[in-house]
Amino acid sequence: MTTAKARPLKTWSIAGDTRRKPTEYEAVTGQFHYHFNRQPAPFDLDPGSPINRWYLKHREGSPLQADSWEGFRDPAALNYRRYIALQHDREIYAEGVVDHYEALDADDKLDADWVETLRRLYLPARYLFHVLQITSLYVGQLGPSAYITNAAFFQAADELRALQWIAYRAKSLSLSHDVQLANSEATRRIWENDEAWQPARETLERLLLAYDWGEAFTALNLVVKPALDALFKEAFAGLASDRGDGLTAALLAESRVDTTRNQAWNAALARYALAANSTNRAVIEGWIDDWRPRADRAVEGLAAALPNPDSVREQVARSVAAFTAQWAE
16 A cells, blocks of 8 residues: 655745745736846846936946845735725725715815915825825836835825825815815915925925935835825824814825825835845935935925914824834834
8 A cells, every 4th residue: 555645835936935825916026027137238128228227227226225125025915906906995985984074064164264274285285295196106117126116106096096185175175165276276376386385395396306216215205205194194184173174184084094004015115125235224314314304394384384383393203203113223
């Protein structure tokens, strides 16, 4: 009588010699970027072509280095299918919140001074979130691993959600108050000329010029975005609630859920970079030293135009410190 030998487990090449089946997340993400560190150039074009020179300089040539970026994982393990399902449910919830407040005619009850605050400091934030969206897309486009690219692209989609709800509020407020609240040109003039917005606008426009992928990631996700998200999705949301604007507060709180999920992968990637290469800490800290004063000026300019600016500044500082503690220890 012979005893049947157990079959050896198959090894999936995408997962390495792990003797296990990859997860759905790994199967559609792992080693997807065929062009990273490819010799003699990333793409099948003349090595001296502009796109190859760009990637070689700003990605492969970045001071932020690791032997491999394939070991990073988004803690949420999101792929396209899961992201769409998640955000579909979230949009249904947000639409339900809108329906609730519209049924109460809540905007009709808002004080005129609060509506003016919304005009000046909330409605122009659509431009702010658009820059965060563009920069997230850039980080994803140059990301050295699809695990990074996908997380950054989903973050960009989250920014689009945020700015679309601000655009909705512009229209809904215009129906109860001033029709000019829905005038994009008027809002753009505030963004371009109002003194409260100029430090933030300078910071964000400089962010668009952070071409090194590591600097773009650091400036966006470790410095600028945490500060501005805290300002709007925490401090401003609290002010809205205090002023009886439950809808604006609820929509900002809903967007804060996206921020929390994104901060998890931002912190995870920062920790991965620090563990992967001892020189990365000085690189990241150097970029933070460059960008922190710009983010602080952006917060200061906007906070000074809000009620109780000291409280706003303190709340932003606490939120940023709590996030930094997730990765900098």
